[in-house]
Amino acid sequence: MTVYAKIGFRPRHLWLGAAFLFLLAVLAACSPIPGEGWANYTVSGQYIYVSYKETIFRVDLKTQPNPASEIAPDWGAITPNKTHIYAAPALSAKGDLYVGAFDRKMWMFSPFGGGNRAERNAGFDAPTETDKFIGGALVNDALGLVYAPMGDKGLKAYDITTGKLVASYTDMKFGVWSTPVFDPANNVLYVAAKDHSVYALDPRSLAKLWSVDVEASMTSMPLLANDKLYVGTLGNGLAVVDLRSRSFETFKPAEIGWISATPLLDEGILYFGDLRGQIWAVEAATLTRKWVAKEPESKNLPITGKVAIAVSNHPEALVENKPGRVVIAASESKQIHAYRIDTGAHVWGQQAEEKINSDLFIFGDDVVFTTLSDNQLLTGYNVNTAQRSFTVKKPSEDFLKGLANGAAPKQAEIVTATPAMAEATAEVTAAATASK
């Protein structure tokens, strides 16, 4: 009797066992996504604060790169229990950072405060919410509040010092995945929600003032300009909400894809990318197309970040032999491309190490953005030559702890969103200084 016969093995058992193992493998592979996102950032003058996975750190963009073109952070911290962060950190006038995480809590970090700078500020203890945070927070220094978009429903406001819940608005059917926008001129807080509505809320009590249904979900931060909100939608093109009449209209050509990026307004023209890999230039006043461009050899991969505009002396960008302006966009194709601002004609392109999902911004001669590569987490490319200028790697936990034990980083120069906000912030700062 063979060994197999002795133990009662049959060929069908082989099928059974193999199928069972296959089932286990499939079920294991089909487990939920563990909270991966992409690196987001907040810019304050020459400093950029980056949040990615469990890490938040700061880079001084005026630091000269070493011979390997690498710049090291001058501050950083790890989230409690290494929970992942999805959203960009919000910055207060004092230099504190606020960021919501996948563990359903908002955390505060104080790079310039006392205590362990590599850990969260223990004095800020916000409540645990019912869903993870995806949208970015917004600080209102004048009111001493930090607005936190809820992943499942609504918006809440915490005290920026203690984290205590001060106000909430949750009469929404779905969550808020975008960052709110504060309009100091009208003292209104605007929120673009997933439930198809743009809400206008009282910034202190979060009471609803009015809302407009734009007939599609929104996951990107609106652009506030000219008494209008310009916001990308998932399925209804670019929506424009008139804040005076509380009506809306849309730019929705047949070939436009879902829009997950905040538009950029420059000299009356709106520039934005869509999830079909197209870059649009649209007249803001009339909502008519000026041009639309695509990456050369485009694979129609999504553009999820805000585009940037720069002055370039690249030969293809010259206008009457003088540097011309270009629109720069990046996509999940791992590529970044520049296009002439007047015609949308392609100027230059460059390959990065990984997908690019973040917004782009211009610092000096560089276009700066993040990728999904730990080795090229934050990077800058020269707008004239398209060559890489610098790279910042994802810092290790040990490195960040070492930073915390060293000298405190330089105080950031706070650049606030609007002049009115700056005045309000200055008043608060002056009052705080006077009271000491």
Place this chain on the structure above:
Amino acid sequence: MDFLTNPFIVIMLFLYRIFANNYVLALVVFTVLVKLVTYPLTAQQMKSSLKMQAVAPKLKKIQEKYKDDREKLAQAQMALYKAEGVNPMAGCFPLIIQMPVLFGLYGAIQHTLTTTQPAIIDLAGRLQVAPDLAQLFPLQNQFLWLNLGTPDPTPILPILVMATTWLQTKLMTPPATDPKDPSAAISRNMLIMMPLMIGFFSVSFASGLSIYWIISNLAGIGQYAFMGRINWRTLSARPMALATPIEDDEPVVTKSKASEQKRIAAPRTASANNGANANNIALSARTPGAGPAPKDRPRITARKRK
């Protein structure tokens, strides 16, 4: 699996729109539709199982006869299969074909219950053939206490997943007549391990996926009941000896006079079945049949084959 997942996503969204934005109702209807579409395969699988079970006693005799000669054993087995018109692999093929369908449906549920930005971006690419469906998003993901896109915070769904998986497996697997048969031990272990394993995984699955699993289990039970293959007595059945001896060359397929259902008496030396379970992908196809008859049933009769 995008060639299946993407069309399934579109179908799910159409059903969602038809059924007034009720995701669970759309899920129920979709699962039932999938069961109906794959019914021919399930029926074929069942038929193959019946044939395999019919020749099982003869197979057993051959195995005992040639237990020391693998070559002759293989030859005799092939000859038997040929004579009886049985393909031992036939029960597996329908399952193998159904597996991609299951994965596609599984993927469709996962992708429509988006909970992150990358998931939204991924979904955008999948809906390019039906862009007007975009305005359905986000889907109503609340059902009772559940957020269909996140795991159940209570143990209720995992328990239901385990219970329905066990129930389906139990109903489709007849009790072994010979408890000493090693394959019977394996089947008993599967009856315990499979529900436990799937229930364990469901703790971390989105609630919508767990609900789909429960619906699929129940639909599978309903399907088998419709085919007349369910024997509720197996829920409490114990291993028994055969009522009548089986002689050489006599088949064991019997017909009950009591009901219009075909009942198959477990052969005396039959090994335990690897009960077909369309939802639990793993199992190959030997049909469950009626267990050994209780004393008050009509006697089992044998019909000689020519």
